[in-house]
Structures are given as structure tokens and as C-alpha cells.
Amino acid sequence: MKKENVAELRDLATRILGLTEEQGATIELYRQDAKPIQAIQYSTDLIGDDELWRAARKELARKRARTEFLPAEMSTGACWTMLLDLFDNKRRHKQVSITSVCSAAMVPTTTALRYLGLLFTMGLVERLSDPRDARRVHVRLTGQGETAVKQTLQRQIEVERRIDEEDLKENNSRG
Incomplete structure (x- = not known):
């Protein structure tokens, strides 16, 4: 797909997301059944402040690395979780139903379906009819979607390694 087309699709996806929010649809940032966070006593013997930092x-x-290859609204939360789930299932050679990928997103079904629609629009995922059951539809990453996930994961690994190397140099210079 040409870069101009990808940019146009990203702009369209952003506008669609904005319109759905303007029409009263809200993105639920927290699960409704989530329990309040309780203060947990951490032992710095197990996990020190430097490791937490x-x-x-x-x-x-x-998070920054994800936005290099995906639009910001698709690089966090439900969209990213769906892409990872589809990538995982593709590697396992498993078919994924729309219901399953929506469930993996861990958001209300309507929210998951809206995000899945954006992923379809962007050309990152595609629908496949179940040959054994015409009522059932499967979802999978397209070649473009798989490339985006792989590039993103590769970049994330690179930045994590860079941080580890920087910390190692800093620790060596101290002692």
C-alpha cells in the first residue's frame, strides 16, 4: 500500500474515532468490575526503586515505539491488545472469531467492535468466512498488519536493550 494511502487511512481512522466520541460514545478506560487499587507494601529487597524506575x-x-508504526489511537489499549492477540494466534496457526478477539481486548464489546472496525479500515486485519459455518466469521492480521506488529515489537525490544545498556554503563561508571 502506498504511503499516501496509509496516511489518508490513518487520518480517516482518527476522524471516525473522533466522530464516534462526539456522538456520545465513550471509551471506557477502566473495567467496570475492577476493584480499587489498594496500597501494597513492597520490599525493596525484592524490587528496588532503581528497578521500578x-x-x-x-x-x-x-509506548513511544508503538506510535512509530501505528497511529496513536491504535497503539495503546484495546487496539494494541487485539493486534497482539491476532499475532499470537497467527503464529499458533489458530483461527480467531470476532467474538474471541473482542474478548481479548478486555473492553465492552461495542468498544472492541468500534476499534476492530478501525483496524479493518486501516487494512491491518481482514475478515474470513468460516467454510464450515456461514454464520461465523474469523479475523486475522493482513500482511500489512503483521508487518506493523513485527516492526513495533522489534523497535520495543531495541529501546529496551538501549535502556539496559545505558543503565549498565551508568552502574559501571559509579563503581
Whole structure:
């Protein structure tokens, strides 16, 4: 697909998402059945502050890396989870139903379907009819979708390694 077409599709997906939100649809950021976070006592003998800080830096770097290959609204939350689930199932040679991929997103079905629609529009996923049951539809990553996930994961691994190397150099310079 040409870069111009990809850019146009990204713009369209962003506008669609904006329109759905303007029409009163809300993106639920938290599961409704989630329990409040309770204070947990951590032992710094097990996980030190430096390790927690490194984990936070890596998480931020992973999020930034995802936006290099995917539009921001597709690189976090439900969209990213669906892409990862489809990538995992493709590697396992398993077919995935629309219901299953929506469930994997861990958001309300209507929200998952809206995001899945954006992934279809972007050409990252495609529908496949079940040859044994005409009522059932499967979903899978397209070649473009698989490439986007692979590039994103590769970039995330690279930035994590860079952080590890920086920390190692810093620790060596201290001692």
C-alpha cells in the first residue's frame, strides 16, 4: 500500500474515532468490575526503586515505539491488545472469531467492535468466512498488519536493550 494511502487511512481512522466520541460514545478506560487499587507494601529487597524506575522508563519507551508504526489511537489499549492477540494466534496457526478477539481486548464489546472496525479500515486485519459455518466469521492480521506488529515489537525490544545498556554503563561508571 502506498504511503499516501496509509496516511489518508490513518487520518480517516482518527476522524471516525473522533466522530464516534462526539456522538456520545465513550471509551471506557477502566473495567467496570475492577476493584480499587489498594496500597501494597513492597520490599525493596525484592524490587528496588532503581528497578521500578527502569521498568517505568521501558514502558514509556515501548509506548513511544508503538506510535512509530501505528497511529496513536491504535497503539495503546484495546487496539494494541487485539493486534497482539491476532499475532499470537497467527503464529499458533489458530483461527480467531470476532467474538474471541473482542474478548481479548478486555473492553465492552461495542468498544472492541468500534476499534476492530478501525483496524479493518486501516487494512491491518481482514475478515474470513468460516467454510464450515456461514454464520461465523474469523479475523486475522493482513500482511500489512503483521508487518506493523513485527516492526513495533522489534523497535520495543531495541529501546529496551538501549535502556539496559545505558543503565549498565551508568552502574559501571559509579563503581
